[in-house]
Amino acid sequence: MRDHRHNIDRVFHALGDPNRRAIVEKLSRGPVSVSNLAKPLAITLAAVVQHLQILEESGLVHTEKTGRVRTCRIEPKGFSVAEQWIGDLRTTWERRLDRLADLLAESEEE
């Protein structure tokens, strides 16, 4: 449970940064090497490497080194953590609204 909470924290922290979201958007279109990832972003290679580390630790991106090239790809599982958190919230508030609607209907019948 605490691990799950920790996962949620890491995923939303990672997605909270616009450069990291730009990296993730680019990777959704296909795997990219670290150096090619840095080019279109107006940030240094060192900054990209730091962002990638956060994205990798949060389970949103996977990187793999083959020879001298490190390739990055999207990790779909990480995004499910964010979707599930929002989905759970939605379930909670919709159930509450349903109960309110039931109460209203009952009080009208009386």
Added chain:
Amino acid sequence: MRDHRHNIDRVFHALGDPNRRAIVEKLSRGPVSVSNLAKPLAITLAAVVQHLQILEESGLVHTEKTGRVRTCRIEPKGFSVAEQWIGDLRTTWERRLDRLADLLAESEEE
């Protein structure tokens, strides 16, 4: 389009903070006054007010003052922005994987 991008930025920035996510989780269970919201969180009332301002600007929470009490409630629309952003990513990478599968099948047929 730029407005939509701006919305995405605000929503993910807002959700990137654990105290703001705790506020949103509490509000999913029903509307709460600002002072009752501050109590269970180990932060000052001033900090809660600041978090609420960010949540309200990002469209995730709505606050309304009646007399001397300001009540906060969840704003479902804001969460759709985050869900749609992740959904769009998912569509992009799934389409790419489908194309790859088609190419593989074609090359096997040849």
